[in-house]
Amino acid sequence: MNLAGLAWRNLRRRPVRTALSILGIALAVGSALALLALSRSIQDATRDGMDEIGDDLAVTQRGASDIFGGFLPDDLEARVGKVAGVVRASGELFMFAPSERNRQVLTLGWPEASYLWKNVPLREGRVPTTGERRVAVLGDATAEALAKKPGDKIELLGEAFTVIGIAKYKSLINRGTVMLPLGDLQELSYRLNQVTMVHVNLARGASAAEIARVRQDIEALGKVTVSTSSEALDNDRNFKILNAVSLAISIIALAMGVLYVLNSLVMATQERTREIGIVAAIGWSDARIMASIVIEGLVMCAVGCGLGLIFSFFAAIAFPLIPTIGDLISFRPSGRLIAATIAAAFGLCAVGSLYPAWRAVQLEPAEALRRA
Amino acid sequence: MIASLARMTKPQDPVPPLVTLERVSRAFDDGAIVALRSIDLAIPAGDCVAILGPSGSGKSSIVNLLSGIDRPTSGRILWNGTPVESRRAWSRLRRDGIGIVFQEFNLIPTLSAAENVEMALMGRGVAPGEQRARAQAALGRVGLAHRTRHLPHALSGGERQRVAIARAIVNAPSVLLADEPTGNLDSANAAAVADLLFDLQRDTGMTLVLVTHDESLAARCRRCVRVRDGEIAEDRIQLPALAPHGIEAAE
Numbered sequence: 027m028n029l030a031g032l033a034w035r036n037l038r039r040r041p042v043r044t045a046l047s048i049l050g051i052a053l054a055v056g057s058a059l060a061l062l063a064l065s066r067s068i069q070d071a072t073r074d075g076m077d078e079i080g081d082d083l084a085v086t087q088r089g090a091s092d093i094f095g096g097f098l099p100d101d102l103e104a105r106v107g108k109v110a111g112v113v114r115a116s117g118e119l120f121m122f123a124p125s126e127r128n129r130q131v132l133t134l135g136w137p138e139a140s141y142l143w144k145n146v147p148l149r150e151g152r153v154p155t156t157g158e159r160r161v162a163v164l165g166d167a168t169a170e171a172l173a174k175k176p177g178d179k180i181e182l183l184g185e186a187f188t189v190i191g192i193a194k195y196k197s198l199i200n201r202g203t204v205m206l207p208l209g210d211l212q213e214l215s216y217r218l219n220q221v222t223m224v225h226v227n228l229a230r231g232a233s234a235a236e237i238a239r240v241r242q243d244i245e246a247l248g249k250v251t252v253s254t255s256s257e258a259l260d261n262d263r264n265f266k267i268l269n270a271v272s273l274a275i276s277i278i279a280l281a282m283g284v285l286y287v288l289n290s291l292v293m294a295t296q297e298r299t300r301e302i303g304i305v306a307a308i309g310w311s312d313a314r315i316m317a318s319i320v321i322e323g324l325v326m327c328a329v330g331c332g333l334g335l336i337f338s339f340f341a342a343i344a345f346p347l348i349p350t351i352g353d354l355i356s357f358r359p360s361g362r363l364i365a366a367t368i369a370a371a372f373g374l375c376a377v378g379s380l381y382p383a384w385r386a387v388q389l390e391p392a393e394a395l396r397r398a
Numbered sequence: 399m400i401a402s403l404a405r406m407t408k409p410q411d412p413v414p415p416l417v418t419l420e421r422v423s424r425a426f427d428d429g430a431i432v433a434l435r436s437i438d439l440a441i442p443a444g445d446c447v448a449i450l451g452p453s454g455s456g457k458s459s460i461v462n463l464l465s466g467i468d469r470p471t472s473g474r475i476l477w478n479g480t481p482v483e484s485r486r487a488w489s490r491l492r493r494d495g496i497g498i499v500f501q502e503f504n505l506i507p508t509l510s511a512a513e514n515v516e517m518a519l520m521g522r523g524v525a526p527g528e529q530r531a532r533a534q535a536a537l538g539r540v541g542l543a544h545r546t547r548h549l550p551h552a553l554s555g556g557e558r559q560r561v562a563i564a565r566a567i568v569n570a571p572s573v574l575l576a577d578e579p580t581g582n583l584d585s586a587n588a589a590a591v592a593d594l595l596f597d598l599q600r601d602t603g604m605t606l607v608l609v610t611h612d613e614s615l616a617a618r619c620r621r622c623v624r625v626r627d628g629e630i631a632e633d634r635i636q637l638p639a640l641a642p643h644g645i646e647a648a649e
Contacts, residue, residue, distance in 0.1 A: 308521060
């Protein structure tokens with residue numbers, strides 16, 4: 027027999043309490059994993075969206091708190107395009123715009139000559155022609171959610187647009203967008219001559235030194251920040267808040283799970299005071315007695331983490347099937363996130379088990395044996 | 399012969415004591431109850447000592463203090479001439495050199511007979527395979543080779559006490575402390591358990607300290623220490639030791 031085997035035997039002596047404690051840990055770990063994965067997934071999905079469009083660099087207003095919060099003059103596109111090393115550049119105005127069925131859709135405005143239109147992976151229909159106004163290309167998820175097809179009308183910002191194409195992007199963010207001519211979006215959103223971002227493509231195989239020089243040259247054009255998609259999102263205040271909130275809630279969830287373990291072990295050690303006296307009397311050291319109790323906590327934690335992992339994967343599969351959730355988000359816990367969450371759960375469980383373990387060795391063995 | 403009898407009546411032995419209690423007192427409830435009053439007691443290695451007295455006389459307190467499962471209120475306890483004070487030192491002593499048998503058996507109810515014995519080996523970090531083999535051997539030594547898988551509730555009182563004895567001897571201790579080991583047994587089982595303890599003492603040469611209120615059981619020990627009201631009322635050698643492990647060989 028070893029300590030882990032003994033711990034398992036002891037846990038099986040009180041199956042209901044053990045099961046409830048394990049369920050508590052499982053829900054805590056599952057919730058923490060789902061929440062953290064969700065916040066990471068939103069950021070990752072946004073990055074995937076920017077990368078799918080083909081960004082090497084993104085130019086935003088210097089000091090803007092988030093990617094939606096800064097504005098640039100639309101003539102910056104041309105000036106950026108002239109910087110040595112820049113192959114092409116395109117301005118983009120984007121915002122969440124009110125649409126039908128009380129929905130807010132991520133709406134992108136692109137200049138009519140932008141290369142971004144040429145890169146749209148059309149499933150059906152076409153992109154706007156030069157000078158064409160009040161037309162829209164829908165991501166397939168938006169089209170499906172609003173039941174639109176080419177030729178239909180769609181209401182955006184209180185105006186009717188004709189759907190002329192359906193795009194089949196891969197990233198969830200882009201699948202949920204609506205693309206309009208830049209002039210329409212500027213006009214309807216009172217952002218005349220403004221864009222939110224300038225997308226930049228560099229020559230293939232540009233060296234790190236070359237990229238650094240291009241960034242410097244663009245930043246010399248005005249009060250702008252040049253960053254990769256990852257840098258832009260990592261510095262985004264909204265994502266920082268989202269990550270901080272999800273981390274805080276996850277810690278609370280895990281702490282609650284640990285409280286289940288602590289409560290269960292405190293009760294168990296009180297009930298087994300005499301047995302603790304017996305093992306002390308036959309020569310178990312305080313450290314070994316404490317280890318046996320901490321291992322009980324860790325065994326509960328291990329089973330709880332396993333179940334929590336299953337819960338989180340179940341949530342990752344089930345949530346996207348729920349219409350109001352699945353249109354907006356999808357998530358899948360990464361290996362790194364799973365490892366970090368499980369490590370945190372084990373660390374907290376070990377700490378939480380120490381108190382009942384410490385209590386267990388405070389009595390002299392003779393006193394423990396007297397407490398039948 | 400006369401010289402031998404004279405030696406037999408004196409508690410002092412030439413062999414240095416294995417364990418010594420020096421002016422040891424034990425009180426409970428902030429001194430309201432005094433279990434032991436400044437007693438001195440030295441037990442040489444290999445001796446067979448009965449601690450005899452009525453209920454509440456303090457004899458169990460002596461065993462608790464000898465094993466370190468309780469602490470004296472004052473005085474000190476020496477093993478092989480060295481004072482033992484820390485919990486850690488006491489744990490090590492119990493793990494390596496002391497076997498304890500209780501009146502209440504003190505078996506863990508959810509573990510089988512063999513597993514209860516293995517618990518004493520777990521304290522020493524013995525590998526599981528070796529634990530099993532040694533536990534089987536110890537249970538065989540007490541006549542329970544056929545009951546190793548049984549839980550305590552499926553064993554008779556005598557069998558439970560045998561399991562407790564197997565657990566106490568599995569680490570080959572130098573001293574076996576038995577606190578009223580026959581107190582909860584019927585006469586037949588009590589006799590069998592007593593025989594087993596004395597056989598073990600004779601065969602292994604371990605020191606046996608037997609707490610009892612049974613005069614006939616105490617009479618089988620070489621030395622008898624009578625305790626009354628927390629004090630040693632009498633301490634006498636009543637039998638010669640047995641060769642080859644004894645303190646001195648019988649003439």
